[in-house]
Amino acid sequence: MTGSMEGVERFDSPGKGRGLRVTRAFKVGELLFSCPAYSYVLSVKERGCYCEFCFNRKEGLARCGKCKKAFYCNAKCQKGDWPMHKLECSAMLAFGENWCPSEMSRLVARILAKKKTQKERCASEKILLIGEMQSHAEDEDNEKRQMSEADIAGMHRFYSKHLEVPEHKDLLTLFSQVACNGFTIEDDELSHMGTAVYPDVALINHSCLPSVIVTYKGTSAEIRAVQDMKPGDEVLISYIDLLYPTEDRNNRLRESYYFTCECQECKCKSKVRTSEQGREGTEEHFHELLEMCEQSLEEMGAVFDDANVYMLHMMYQAMGVCLYMEDPDGAVRYGEKILRPYRC
Numbered sequence: 315m316t317g318s319m320e321g322v323e324r325f326d327s328p329g330k331g332r333g334l335r336v337t338r339a340f341k342v343g344e345l346l347f348s349c350p351a352y353s354y355v356l357s358v359k360e361r362g363c364y365c366e367f368c369f370n371r372k373e374g375l376a377r378c379g380k381c382k383k384a385f386y387c388n389a390k391c392q393k394g395d396w397p398m399h400k401l402e403c404s405a406m407l408a409f410g411e412n413w414c415p416s417e418m419s420r421l422v423a424r425i426l427a428k429k430k431t432q433k434e435r436c437a438s439e440k441i442l443l444i445g446e447m448q449s450h451a452e453d454e455d456n457e458k459r460q461m462s463e464a465d466i467a468g469m470h471r472f473y474s475k476h477l478e479v480p481e482h483k484d485l486l487t488l489f490s491q492v493a494c495n496g497f498t499i500e501d502d503e504l505s506h507m508g509t510a511v512y513p514d515v516a517l518i519n520h521s522c523l524p525s526v527i528v529t530y531k532g533t534s535a536e537i538r539a540v541q542d543m544k545p546g547d548e549v550l551i552s553y554i555d556l557l558y559p560t561e562d563r564n565n566r567l568r569e570s571y572y573f574t575c576e577c578q579e580c581k582c583k584s585k586v587r588t589s590e591q592g593r594e595g596t597e598e599h600f601h602e603l604l605e606m607c608e609q610s611l612e613e614m615g616a617v618f619d620d621a622n623v624y625m626l627h628m629m630y631q632a633m634g635v636c637l638y639m640e641d642p643d644g645a646v647r648y649g650e651k652i653l654r655p656y657r658c
Contacts, residue, residue, distance in 0.1 A: 340542070361385060495511060525540065
């Protein structure tokens with residue numbers, strides 16, 4: 315049975331399969347919905363900097379008294395994280411420096427643990443259940459299959475004591491689902507903090523002309539409009555960095571998500587490239603990058619101020635493109651915009 319969410323609904327998107335569309339109008343910058351993570355894990359390298367439970371960054375985090383590896387804001391956060399942390403706590407003690415499961419294995423272990431105790435649909439599954447996420451296990455090449463097998467071996471080694479591991483085929487499917495639908499949680503500087511799954515957000519299809527962006531508040535994902543949207547418009551995000559040229563974007567999409575983008579942006583740019591050779595094609599590529607930067611800045615400027623890291627990142631990219639195109643005036647213009655927030 316499919317649940318519901320105010321303002322958006324699940325539908326069959328032509329040529330794409332399942333998708334999300336809005337049922338009312340949304341203005342640029344408006345929040346469509348917020349989605350808590352079904353499961354998430356803090357990156358090992360960030361331990362000691364962020365709370366394992368709420369991902370809050372603060373000084374003086376309290377250390378787990380047993381393993382000495384996990385850190386928390388307070389006893390409340392530590393108690394909240396115990397159902398997941400107990401999967402790793404004693405194992406880290408037992409294995410010591412040899413404890414080295416991949417971040418993917420750690421996340422899948424937490425998903426399995428939650429599924430074992432979950433009695434009903436949770437807040438991150440209002441319109442899509444965790445088990446309904448798309449899997450591409452049958453499309454994976456030998457290299458990816460070997461990576462999954464290595465992750466599964468690590469799971470058996472490090473988690474078998476506290477976790478009931480399903481059959482091998484089911485594990486391969488779950489690892490593929492997480493690989494295709496997992497999200498990297500980033501901090502204010504766009505640095506990797508951890509990985510999470512958001513079933514409802516996983517319904518959103520890709521476009522190189524996205525209508526929304528995903529940002530993070532703690533471990534929750536927030537979906538905000540970067541275009542004015544009217545009822546019936548599909549909710550679209552970009553799965554990859556839009557600063558890559560069209561051909562590279564599609565190569566990355568095929569490699570990671572097993573499809574080729576056919577949005578209007580890709581169709582138009584493909585036509586341009588087929589009629590150009592050599593230097594002209596290279597110049598067109600960098601004009602395309604600058605155009606993308608300017609479009610993104612215009613859209614995100616309605617959501618964020620110029621001091622926001624998303625805006626600064628895009629300005630920096632635009633400055634680099636201008637330098638390559640030997641446009642010093644453009645590079646200086648973007649450079650001044652980057653410095654402006656730090657002069658205040």
